Amino acid sequence: MLFENQQIEIHELPSTEDLDFQKLDARYLTIKIINHLVFFVVVMLAVGFFLLLENDFSWTPTLMIFMSVWGLIYVGTLLYMRKEFLLRGYVLRKHDIVYRKGWLWTSIVVVPFNRIQHCELSQGPLEKSYKLAKLNIFTAGGQSSDLKLPGLKKEEAASIKEFLLNQINEHNYA
Incomplete structure (x- = not known):
């Protein structure tokens, strides 16, 4: 077997700027x-x-x-x-989840599904009264969540959590 290490052109890489981010609940x-x-x-x-x-x-x-x-x-x-x-949002893609936040200091976090260990929903008193939840996503090797998606409708957060857990199970047993 011949080892190959092809060069990747930067302009061919996918861009997170072209994504259609889902807005958080108002x-x-x-x-x-x-x-x-x-x-x-x-x-x-x-x-x-x-x-x-x-x-x-x-x-x-x-x-x-x-x-x-x-x-x-x-x-x-x-x-x-x-x-x-207004700039916050998230995107679920085929192999990962992307979260963008910030205005002056922008942060874009990409978490591949194959790195996710588990997910949890959390709600404070105000979130409960507004029927919102935060989805905490934990990846391998961390004590705290690596990605926090706040401001989701509780049903939407539960659906995303279920989707992510299915992705984890497919990856683990494939």
Whole structure:
């Protein structure tokens, strides 16, 4: 047998930019906004409380400046979250699953089916109330999930999980 090691042309490789990514459920953006709102309000109240203690419960310019800057940061965060949410998506292909996220810092994760060990669905209280779930995909050699697909309708997440488990079984017994 003769060993061959053919050169591969870069322009012949498949591109992830040409894929038709499935969007996440719009209710996931609502959940993200609620989570951020709770965080921002708690921090604002805590800092405001300590500033009021320092200044004998009077409204000071420092407190007003802090609240204004904190409000602008929150609005900026909301705008960023919306733009980033619109770019998130996933694709199921014949041999792998692809997940894209990020706006300024983009991340594209490709997980081949033959590397998947198991999958699990998870839901927090807000996800349960909105009937959404997160699909966690674990690959060989890792303690934590290697791919997290948040913002899926619970039924859709269960279907994808079932599909992936079937792919795992076909690969293991083929």
